[in-house]
Each structure stands twice: as C-alpha cells, then as structure tokens.
Amino acid sequence: MMEMVETAIEPGPLREQLLDATAGACATFEGWIRNHNDGRDVLRLEYEAYAPLAIREGERVIREAMAKYPVLNARCVHRSGLLEIGECAVWVGVSAAHRDAAFLACRYIIDEVKVRLPIWKKEHYAGGDSGWVNCERCGAHAAGRAARA
Amino acid sequence: MSKRLTVRYFAMFREHAGLDEESVTLDADTAADVFAGLRHRHGSAEPAGHCKVAINDELVDWDAAVHDGDTVLLFPPVAGG
Numbered sequence: 001m002m003e004m005v006e007t008a009i010e011p012g013p014l015r016e017q018l019l020d021a022t023a024g025a026c027a028t029f030e031g032w033i034r035n036h037n038d039g040r041d042v043l044r045l046e047y048e049a050y051a052p053l054a055i056r057e058g059e060r061v062i063r064e065a066m067a068k069y070p071v072l073n074a075r076c077v078h079r080s081g082l083l084e085i086g087e088c089a090v091w092v093g094v095s096a097a098h099r100d101a102a103f104l105a106c107r108y109i110i111d112e113v114k115v116r117l118p119i120w121k122k123e124h125y126a127g128g129d130s131g132w133v134n135c136e137r138c139g140a141h142a143a144g145r146a147a148r149a
Numbered sequence: 150m151s152k153r154l155t156v157r158y159f160a161m162f163r164e165h166a167g168l169d170e171e172s173v174t175l176d177a178d179t180a181a182d183v184f185a186g187l188r189h190r191h192g193s194a195e196p197a198g199h200c201k202v203a204i205n206d207e208l209v210d211w212d213a214a215v216h217d218g219d220t221v222l223l224f225p226p227v228a229g230g
Contacts, residue, residue: 118159
C-alpha cells in the first residue's frame, strides 16, 4: 500500500501494520532530511507531489516488488510539504518469511519510488537561495539553447 | 492538427510558467509536440533528461497521441525520497 501524507511520518504504527505470524523478517527504510547536499548547507526541504499519480505509481512499484520477491506485506509512505532537518520524508517497510526477500524488496521499492513517482524537492540553502533537485540542469540547458539560438 | 488542451505544470515548470494550469490551442500530435510547443512556458529544452508526461492522469511515453480536450501534465525530473 502506498500513501502520501502531509503530516509527520510515525514509523511505529506503520511497522505494526506489517506484523504477521508467518513473518520472520521485517526490513524498513527511512529517508531523512539531511543538512547538506552537493557541498551546500541545507536548511529545509520542500516536497511537491502530484498525489493521484504518485499513489498509483507507488502501488505499481509495490506490486512489482511483491511479484519479484517472496514477501508477505509491503508499504510505503511519502511526505509532502515543508520538512525540517531530521524529519522523515519517506518510509518503506517489508515483512517476509526470511530476511533476504525483505531486504531486496525494501531496496527495490525505495529505488523505484525515487525515480518514478511524480515528486519533486526544493532545497532551501543557508545563503537564502533555493533550488529544485535534479531540475537545475534542464533550466541551464534551456538557457544555453536560447543563448545559442 | 490544432488541438485544444489543458496543460498542467509542476514544480520548476510551474514556477517558470507562473501558473499551475492553462488552456492552450496547439499544433500537436504527440506529447512531445506539446512539450516542444510550450518550451517558452515550462522553460526546459527537451523532454530528454528524465522529464515525464501524463495524459488525463496516465503516465505515457512522449510519442503518445494527444486529442482535443486532453489534459496534459508536464513533469520536470522527479526527485522523491
């Protein structure tokens, strides 16, 4: 199950939703807001998402993970809005009979979620400026094209 | 052929265009034509570089056909997690 939320992610209750008497393993991943990126001091992050498609694509990713690996349950929750340093931006949890499948499925889900869901983040820097992660190059590229035209 | 479309911009594209959504009339057969025709709005040079597109809330390839009345969602490179 994929969820998009605008309030703090609480890992405790999420973990409980994976409990299963046949499970011998639970692998979880938390993505946190860190205070630096690419050599710059980051003050906070702003996440924008297009929730209807993020949820649908996230569900697809989870179904793929459950088809690829013998797991019992898998969930992913992603935040949107303004997040402070140390807050949890994304949580993935997988339960399985054995640890190999739990680790692999958890890794698969977070890797795919990062590159497929319509979610964007803007870093706010100590210098007062800000920038969209992964986006600045397309702007520079466009400017370069315009300059050459 | 000329199509009447609703276009929605996200993240960097929204900031560049200065709005979330607009109605446009464009000579466009595919999603890639829409992207190229609205370059001055979203500010990105080309759909390559990991931009994505959806038509009527379905993620599609850039060669997907657009039809009169469609809503086209233009997504800059994503960065979840």
